[in-house]
Amino acid sequence: QSALTQPASVSGSPGQSIVISCTGTSSDLGDYKYVSWYQQHPGKAPKLIIYDVSNRPSGVSDRFSGSKSGNTASLTISGLQAEDEANYYCFSYTTTNTRLFGGGTKLTVL
Amino acid sequence: QVQLVESGGGMVQPGRSLRLSCAASGLTFRKYGMHWVRQAPGKGLEWVTFIRHDDSNKYYDDSVKGRFTVSRDNSKNMVFLQIDSLRAEDSAVYYCARDRDDHYFDYWGQGALVTVSS
Numbered sequence: 001q002s003a004l005t006q007p008a009s010v011s012g013s014p015g016q017s018i019v020i021s022c023t024g025t026s027s028d029l030g031d032y033k034y035v036s037w038y039q040q041h042p043g044k045a046p047k048l049i050i051y052d053v054s055n056r057p058s059g060v061s062d063r064f065s066g067s068k069s070g071n072t073a074s075l076t077i078s079g080l081q082a083e084d085e086a087n088y089y090c091f092s093y094t095t096t097n098t099r100l101f102g103g104g105t106k107l108t109v110l
Numbered sequence: 111q112v113q114l115v116e117s118g119g120g121m122v123q124p125g126r127s128l129r130l131s132c133a134a135s136g137l138t139f140r141k142y143g144m145h146w147v148r149q150a151p152g153k154g155l156e157w158v159t160f161i162r163h164d165d166s167n168k169y170y171d172d173s174v175k176g177r178f179t180v181s182r183d184n185s186k187n188m189v190f191l192q193i194d195s196l197r198a199e200d201s202a203v204y205y206c207a208r209d210r211d212d213h214y215f216d217y218w219g220q221g222a223l224v225t226v227s228s
Binding site for chain 1: 145147154155156157160167169170171172205210211212213214215216218219220221
């Protein structure tokens, strides 16, 4: 099964907002409200920032928000900060009981 | 607090086998499913396998089916990943991660590096 589709890179200036999209199919992302997002800094383990489309775990800044429409999920980061520079991955359950990551998006804070 | 610690990584020759371990602490291990996720050098995350809390079901990505085997020992709070017939493309950092509600991870280990090379 092919990875979910994310843009390879996005960028923004401090204080701005950016959106990272994640596109799947009706066999994965489109069929479920089970999209999660992970932030990964170089050399570190990934960190959960959004689960079940739009829920934030305790301790995650409210500058991070998620949404979904049809086969596309989106992660919005508002009020960009230098520490947000990282790689971001979406993740979904699939109809075959497997799981699937997006290809990853490198966020650069200019 | 929840801690997941992987071990068993290293450099292995192609065709050989390797078993990774993940030791869990700070949680009631028998209540949680566990995943393995890998990341090749400079590449993205790739989901590998999931084992349910009670070992009732196991799921694998098609790319590893038949060569990878996940298992767990709830009495020792450990999950394992057996990798057979290792290939160069299996070279990666392997993470174990705790499952929540069957569809996301809330805790990750620090990862174990596996390098397949002759």
